[in-house]
Amino acid sequence: MATTLLPFDPILPEVRMHLVMPGAPVACKVTSSESCVRGKSASFVRHVCIDVSGTPLEGNFRAGQSFGVIPLGVDGSGRPHKVRLYSIACPSWGEDGAGKIVSTTPKRLIDERRAQSSGNVSEDHSLFVGVCSNYLCGLNVGDSVQLSGPAGKRFVLPSDPAEHDYLFLATGTGIAPFRGMLMELLEGPQSGAARSSLLRSPDSIAGVTAAQWRGPCQSRIHLVMGVAYSTDLLYDSFFRELAGKHPNFSYHTVISREVPPSKGYGPYVHNYLEARLDEFAPFLSSSRSIIYICGLAGMQVGVFKLLAENSLGEQYLSIHESLAGRAPADWTTEEIKRRVHATHRCTIEVY
Ligand SMILES: Cc1cc2nc3c(=O)[nH]c(=O)nc-3n(C[C@H](O)[C@H](O)[C@H](O)COP(=O)(O)OP(=O)(O)OC[C@H]3O[C@@H](n4cnc5c(N)ncnc54)[C@H](O)[C@@H]3O)c2cc1C
Numbered sequence: 469m470a471t472t473l474l475p476f477d478p479i480l481p482e483v484r485m486h487l488v489m490p491g492a493p494v495a496c497k498v499t500s501s502e503s504c505v506r507g508k509s510a511s512f513v514r515h516v517c518i519d520v521s522g523t524p525l526e527g528n529f530r531a532g533q534s535f536g537v538i539p540l541g542v543d544g545s546g547r548p549h550k551v552r553l554y555s556i557a558c559p560s561w562g563e564d565g566a567g568k569i570v571s572t573t574p575k576r577l578i579d580e581r582r583a584q585s586s587g588n589v590s591e592d593h594s595l596f597v598g599v600c601s602n603y604l605c606g607l608n609v610g611d612s613v614q615l616s617g618p619a620g621k622r623f624v625l626p627s628d629p630a631e632h633d634y635l636f637l638a639t640g641t642g643i644a645p646f647r648g649m650l651m652e653l654l655e656g657p658q659s660g661a662a663r664s665s666l667l668r669s670p671d672s673i674a675g676v677t678a679a680q681w682r683g684p685c686q687s688r689i690h691l692v693m694g695v696a697y698s699t700d701l702l703y704d705s706f707f708r709e710l711a712g713k714h715p716n717f718s719y720h721t722v723i724s725r726e727v728p729p730s731k732g733y734g735p736y737v738h739n740y741l742e743a744r745l746d747e748f749a750p751f752l753s754s755s756r757s758i759i760y761i762c763g764l765a766g767m768q769v770g771v772f773k774l775l776a777e778n779s780l781g782e783q784y785l786s787i788h789e790s791l792a793g794r795a796p797a798d799w800t801t802e803e804i805k806r807r808v809h810a811t812h813r814c815t816i817e818v819y
Contacts, residue, residue, distance in 0.1 A: 476755040478626035483533060484616055487524040490551035490554035490810060493538050493614035494523040498607045499569055508700035512576040514605050515639060517569050524706055525617060527567030529650030530560045532624040534619030535570060539603040551616055552600035555644035557794050559652035573644035573702060574604040623817045625649050633688040633757045637771060642763025643693055644703045653685040654714050686716055693721040694737040738770030745778060752780045758813050765818040769804045784814035
């Protein structure tokens with residue numbers, strides 16, 4: 469990614485990071501844990517809220533950053549489990565409005581065991597259960613959990629959100645940071661009590677205080693959420709309600725394994741954008757627009773190709789000279805991963 473800021477690049481706020489290291493985590497308490505899929509899904513995803521009050525994390529995180537969870541117990545070699553990162557799913561003022569309750573969106577990793585490197589065929593197809601996601605999803609209200617963080621400084625909203633329009637692209641739990649960012653952009657701190665407690669700490673550089681919130685952001689905002697089945701949509705009713713209340717916010721869903729051919733577009737997020745280029749091309753050509761991509765590793769490949777193929781990449785992509793003379797349609801996935809990078813106008817968090 470380019471390091472120097474160009475005109476119209478977003479100016480990001482200074483954020484706090486690594487206040488709590490994974491080797492010396494803080495003990496926090498789970499305050500709620502609820503399923504956040506739509507109806508009965510084959511996936512298990514929860515909205516987990518954790519009380520960080522009295523720890524260095526209190527009031528010192530931003531929507532879009534992540535925090536570390538250190539699961540109890542030891543791994544197969546008898547060493548303590550390693551930290552795993554989870555995106556913060558609440559606004560910078562927390563679920564409570566005062567920076568004390570942080571939330572995230574863990575999905576249980578459950579699968580048949582299979583070889584992880586391509587070319588290898590695994591004989592073992594026993595049940596594979598991810599350590600930390602299942603630990604976090606299994607915690608009950610009142611349980612203690614060891615946290616570290618915050619982590620990340622790029623995947624946050626600009627210092628002045630009103631200066632930009634937003635295209636948020638998510639797959640699966642990649643929706644987590646956008647829930648917090650959208651609450652921050654459109655909803656604001658909820659109660660008068662929370663507002664006054666935030667006003668007592670105006671020097672916090674990490675948190676957005678109530679005093680800084682200027683009312684619902686009037687920027688144009690698109691959220692495109694891609695999942696396999698419609699039952700996997702996360703926080704779906706919240707986003708629908710938000711779109712109903714704010715005409716400048718559009719919520720789009722892309723369902724990869726249920727799309728009837730009559731819809732006329734392929735199953736993924738970039739196919740959806742491509743089918744609506746008459747709306748998205750002018751949006752993406754605007755010097756105000758910025759893109760955030762979060763979710764499955766590799767989801768940026770289709771988006772990059774779409775931007776380049778439609779001459780929309782100039783603001784968002786830095787393309788290696790070896791590809792510059794070739795038609796983007798001929799670029800391979802490997803070439804895109806290695807030779808196309810996002811600029812400051814396009815922020816990516818994939819895992
Ligand atoms: C910045 C960031 C933010 C994140 N935010 C979130 C979030 O909001 N929500 C969320 O759910 N996750 C999030 N993650 C992912 C999260 O950190 C964990 O990687 C995820 O929960 C799995 O962890 P686990 O301990 O359950 O699995 P682990 O026990 O660590 O197992 C995962 C590893 O096992 C291997 N593996 C996976 N499947 C199989 C299989 N079928 N057979 C054999 N081996 C396999 C893979 O190598 C994989 O790396 C985020 C990651 C990052 C980097």
